[in-house]
Amino acid sequence: MSILLLIEQALNGLQFGVMLFLMAAGLTLIFGVMGLINLAHGSLYMIGAFAAAGVSALTGSFLLALIASLAAAAMAGVFIEMTVIRRLYDRDHLDQVLATFALILIFSEGTRYLFGSFPLFLDKPEWLSGTVMLPLGIEYSLYRLTLIVVGLAVAAGLFWMIARTRVGIRIRAGENDREMIGALGVNISRLYTQVFALGAALAGLAGALIGAIQAVQIGMGEPVLILAFVVIVIGGIGSIKGAFIGAILVGLTDTLGRFLLPQVFALFMDPSEATSVGSSLASMSIYLLMAGVLLFRPKGLFGEA
Amino acid sequence: MKLKSLIVGASLAVLAAGSGWAEGVKVGMITTLSGGGAGLGIDVRDGFMLAIKQSGRSDIEVVIEDDQRKPDIAVQLSDKMIQSEKVDVLTGIIWSNLAMAVVPGAVAQGKFYLSPNAGPSALAGKGCNKNYFNVAWQNDNLHEAAGAYATEAGYKNAFILAPNYPAGKDALTGFKRFFKGDLAGEVYTKLGQTDYAAEIAQIRASGADTVFFFLPGGMGISFLKQYADSGVGLPVVGPAFSFDQGILQAVGDAALGVRNTSQWSKDIDNAANKAFVESFQAEYGRLPSLYASQGFDTANLLISAVEKADVSDADAFRAALEAADFASTRGDFKFGPNHHPVQDIYVREVIKEGDVYTNKIVATGLEDHADAYAGECKM
Known part of the structure; x- marks a missing residue:
């Protein structure tokens, strides 16, 4: 094992992490501001990917596809917020889980009705294909590098928005005291819709960006949703900063675990057994990480005590 | 009334x-x-x-x-x-x-x-x-044919991967049963995994001369797209499950030229x-x-x-x-x-016919092939 391979794997972990952040940011904002557990967040990710695949097939343009993914997911977000989610803010979490689980089923079968049962084609554009040479002679996929840059840029934009803009101030105020900002004359239901649309758009963007190198198919959102929940639990529910750190931690742990654990076991076990034990343990690694974090910080890394 | x-x-x-x-x-x-x-x-x-x-x-x-x-x-x-x-x-x-x-x-x-x-x-x-x-x-059959094909094609050092569940283990066992070369690496991935960057980096570093994978459905689409994007470029062999008519259109050019094994093809x-x-x-x-x-x-x-x-x-x-x-x-x-069937298993290649991605037979991998378990069966 060379140090270069290790660096390449760390980049892979970082790339996985920033994409997870796009999912987790919306989830944690929605939970932080509205106190809502949104299981249908994975469906918004899927909608983004399907919208991008549809538009890309029609127009051949990847940029238009990305815009379509943002727009479609945000519109779907606004629609479900106004019709379903709005009625759930005052209900307890079990009702929210039930209702948003129903939304998953509706979106999945609705997507099947519109697009059919077979996976769709979505590819990265020509100008992002191929590999680039990084310093030290690491050959790395240009598209994955772009994902890292885009993910970090979105994260920076989000931090700026929360810290410096009026909407950001309202979001922070909403997290702290919902009733109070309502009493101060802020249109709280419009704020909720805006936050929901923002979270949905980020999930849709993640779906489209990831869809270009993965399978665009029904049910693609749920595995990512589970990881995003792990991220926000590790980071502290409601914290954007926590979601960012949590996402990078999960991305690195998962990628490096998959790569290193089988090799560690191979030091003292028969190779094929080591592969099997190592990869079984690797698939648990992020949950072990989560358990470890919760043991020392029950509210997550950046959760409010 | x-x-x-x-x-x-x-x-x-x-x-x-x-x-x-x-x-x-x-x-x-x-x-x-x-x-x-x-x-x-x-x-x-x-x-x-x-x-x-x-x-x-x-x-x-x-x-x-x-x-x-x-x-x-x-x-x-x-x-x-x-x-x-x-x-x-x-x-x-x-x-x-x-x-x-x-x-x-x-x-x-x-x-x-x-x-x-x-x-x-x-x-x-x-x-x-x-x-x-x-x-x-029988689950092992197509993988066995892939192993036989890899041997016949002269590959000496294969990197093999499959999901970590019973059918995945059967797949690698089946491949190894008929592959005579060495293994550059053997990796079990998570079932339902969608990102293969870590595995692809290992393939690049392993010095293999071919890659065998069994990743059915969406997992295979993700792997092939990412593999094509990585520029590793080693020849890939796999069973037909990642190259069937339903998913080839979603993989696109990334699958072109890949050899895969199947008991059926539309051009039989x-x-x-x-x-x-x-x-x-x-x-x-x-x-x-x-x-x-x-x-x-x-x-x-x-x-x-x-x-x-x-x-x-x-x-x-x-x-x-x-x-x-x-x-x-x-x-x-x-x-x-x-x-269980006793049948020929073919080697197919992914081609493009007009706008449609499909397979054509290039060789017969195993003739009148039965499974390895028939002897244990007592009816």
Whole structure:
């Protein structure tokens, strides 16, 4: 094992992490501001990917596809917020889980009705294909590098928005005291819709960006949703900063675990057994990480005590 | 009043027609029609129903239910079909874990089970049953052919990967059984994994000269797209599951030129296959996949048995199934002693015909290939 391979794997972990952040940011904002557990967040990710695949097939343009993914997911977000989610803010979490689980089923079968049962084609554009040479002679996929840059840029934009803009101030105020900002004359239901649309758009963007190198198919959102929940639990529910750190931690742990654990076991076990034990343990690694974090910080890394 | 009696009369007629089924055969199809793996179940169903329709027989009734890819639901459905629907034959299951949950119970109650897809080793060896027939393959078969092909193509150092679950382990075992070279690496991935950057980096560093992978469905799409993007560029070999007609369009150029092993291909040259491909396209407006061909063959096997024997005479019906006296889309087809196919397995290459990605046969990987477990089966 060379140090270069290790660096390449760390980049892979970082790339996985920033994409997870796009999912987790919306989830944690929605939970932080509205106190809502949104299981249908994975469906918004899927909608983004399907919208991008549809538009890309029609127009051949990847940029238009990305815009379509943002727009479609945000519109779907606004629609479900106004019709379903709005009625759930005052209900307890079990009702929210039930209702948003129903939304998953509706979106999945609705997507099947519109697009059919077979996976769709979505590819990265020509100008992002191929590999680039990084310093030290690491050959790395240009598209994955772009994902890292885009993910970090979105994260920076989000931090700026929360810290410096009026909407950001309202979001922070909403997290702290919902009733109070309502009493101060802020249109709280419009704020909720805006936050929901923002979270949905980020999930849709993640779906489209990831869809270009993965399978665009029904049910693609749920595995990512589970990881995003792990991220926000590790980071502290409601914290954007926590979601960012949590996402990078999960991305690195998962990628490096998959790569290193089988090799560690191979030091003292028969190779094929080591592969099997190592990869079984690797698939648990992020949950072990989560358990470890919760043991020392029950509210997550950046959760409010 | 007149209308009412008309309705009563009509209902009676329906009832009478219903009781007439004693002569025919009732089939329960449990397959995956919703969720991520639905494409496979839909293809099996469409292939199966096409054959029933073409036979023109009115004495075969098919009840279709969706198992949602969940073993517990599959078991509930099979109980319902056996107890209240009173089916004679069960079929349709795609996934090995669902088959393991349903098949032993169904055959123990004297029902016939015809598998159009899943072929777990446990049901081919010690757990075989006289009423269980697999019309597709034993799980290891296509991987064994891939191993044989990799050896023949002169590859010396293979990097192999599969998901960490029973069928994934069968896959790597099957490949290793027929591959004579060395292994540059052996990796088990998480079931349902979507990102393969870590594995691809290992492949790049491993010094392998070929890559064998078994990643069915969406996992294969993700792997192939990312592999093409990584610029590693080593030749890839795999079983047909990641290269079937349903998912090739989603992989696109990334799959072009890849060699894969299959017991069926749309260009197998026989009259039954030509007719099947044409009529499937005419009926459903898409090219058939290997799953569709398996559904079609399963139905034709059933029809051939119904023509010879009454299902209530289990021994005669079983003998008629064993004879496998039907025109398979695969050409030669017969059952081995454990009721699993003995058949040719081909090596195909992914090509582009016009705008459509599809496969063409380039070689025969293994001829008249049976499975490795037949010897353990005692019926």
